[in-house]
Amino acid sequence: MASLTLDGITKSYGKTRALTELSLTVADGEFFVILGPSGAGKTTTLKSVAGLEPIDAGTVHIGGTDMTGVEPYRRNVAMAFESYALYPQRTVFDNLASPLRSGRTGTYTAEQQQKRIGEVTDTLGISHLLQRFPRELSNGQRQRVALGRVLVRPAGAYLLDEPLSHLDAKLRAAMRAELKQLGAMSSTTTLYVTHDYQEALALGDRIAVLRAGRVVQVGTAAEIWSRPVDTFVARALGQPEMTLLSATVHDGRIRTADGAVDVAAPTGLPRGDVLLGLRPRAVGLGHRDDALTVDGTVRLAERLGRLVELTVRSGDTDVVAVVESAAAPAEDSTVTLSVPTGEVHVFVGDRRWGSLAGKEDHDA
Numbered sequence: 001m002a003s004l005t006l007d008g009i010t011k012s013y014g015k016t017r018a019l020t021e022l023s024l025t026v027a028d029g030e031f032f033v034i035l036g037p038s039g040a041g042k043t044t045t046l047k048s049v050a051g052l053e054p055i056d057a058g059t060v061h062i063g064g065t066d067m068t069g070v071e072p073y074r075r076n077v078a079m080a081f082e083s084y085a086l087y088p089q090r091t092v093f094d095n096l097a098s099p100l101r102s103g104r105t106g107t108y109t110a111e112q113q114q115k116r117i118g119e120v121t122d123t124l125g126i127s128h129l130l131q132r133f134p135r136e137l138s139n140g141q142r143q144r145v146a147l148g149r150v151l152v153r154p155a156g157a158y159l160l161d162e163p164l165s166h167l168d169a170k171l172r173a174a175m176r177a178e179l180k181q182l183g184a185m186s187s188t189t190t191l192y193v194t195h196d197y198q199e200a201l202a203l204g205d206r207i208a209v210l211r212a213g214r215v216v217q218v219g220t221a222a223e224i225w226s227r228p229v230d231t232f233v234a235r236a237l238g239q240p241e242m243t244l245l246s247a248t249v250h251d252g253r254i255r256t257a258d259g260a261v262d263v264a265a266p267t268g269l270p271r272g273d274v275l276l277g278l279r280p281r282a283v284g285l286g287h288r289d290d291a292l293t294v295d296g297t298v299r300l301a302e303r304l305g306r307l308v309e310l311t312v313r314s315g316d317t318d319v320v321a322v323v324e325s326a327a328a329p330a331e332d333s334t335v336t337l338s339v340p341t342g343e344v345h346v347f348v349g350d351r352r353w354g355s356l357a358g359k360e361d362h363d364a
């Protein structure tokens with residue numbers, strides 16, 4: 001087990017800047033997720049820790065030791081890539097055993113190898129595939145074997161790059177739960193990359209949100225969900241996305257230009273333009289106390305199993321609400337929507353200021 005400290009990492013590929021002064025600290029035994037859209041620099045961050053790409057500036061410490069510039073195989077980390085290659089001529093068992101036989105991380109008796117492989121393959125649900133060859137596996141099975149190859153080998157830290165990306169939704173959800181358990185059991189430091197916010201929220205002890213090679217926010221799932229530092233983080237989390245209403249603060253009121261919203265401004269909110277952020281699941285039907293109220297007409301009602309996604313036209317904008325299907329109004333009906341003031345995010349110039357209930361401090 002090892003802590004990871006990345007300090008001021010900058011990395012360019014030719015003219016493309018992949019990372020800019022990226023700093024992160026991952027505690028010993030922590031399951032740390034890096035979340036970001038395609039091209040944000042997630043894979044480059046992992047490669048910087050693994051030593052697979054030279055960095056232009058900054059340092060990487062693993063377990064308190066400066067590893068910047070140290071050969072990858074001396075860093076005591078194990079990395080799984082999204083497209084991890086398996087040995088085509090070897091069975092699944094031999095593929096899994098090979099990292100234990102290489103001798104780089106110690107020698108293991110046949111019994112120890114069996115035990116380790118047994119634990120990992122049980123967790124990943126691939127025990128029945130041990131005698132097959134990679135060509136006899138589905139993509140999802142191959143990906144799990146590849147992940148298994150990384151997890152069998154004891155390491156100071158596991159670096160996992162979208163390891164569930166080829167699995168179908170059901171298997172992903174099941175594997176998420178298993179991985180969480182595996183993380184808790186082995187308490188090995190894990191740096192896990194994904195572009196899937198649900199995966200990040202489900203797995204991460206803490207999550208770093210990356211945008212264009214920079215860290216935008218680091219926090220627990222609850223922190224980044226309920227106090228996103230800006231509209232980028234707010235919109236990166238949640239499906240459907242948060243609705244953002246443009247409004248103006250004047251004379252102690254917050255109003256939208258179309259008059260659909262007119263509500264008391266919390267103390268200290270500066271005059272000028274703001275954005276009000278409403279998470280679809282925080283939007284309810286009917287009046288509520290201490291809530292922002294918006295009237296509108298249901299333009300669309302889309303069934304999502306037990307829930308219904310409503311798109312409600314209010315003034316010039318659409319507000320999205322996700323409600324229980326039993327309570328869902330029909331299309332074209334007139335509705336009143338409400339969101340508790342504490343759950344109405346207030347952004348000033350893209351940065352979160354607080355909620356309608358008042359100003360809050362947050363970590364940058």
Ligand SMILES: Nc1ncnc2c1ncn2[C@@H]1O[C@H](COP(=O)(O)OP(=O)(O)OP(=O)(O)O)[C@@H](O)[C@H]1O
Pocket residue numbers: 013014016017018036037038039040041042043044045195
């Ligand atoms: N080998 C390379 N040569 C040139 N540019 C690269 C190389 N690898 C990455 N880049 C660029 O660096 C930036 C960051 O890439 P990176 O692969 O780290 O992003 P990512 O967040 O992992 O994306 P994805 O989710 O699509 O895998 C991107 O603009 C990418 O095009």
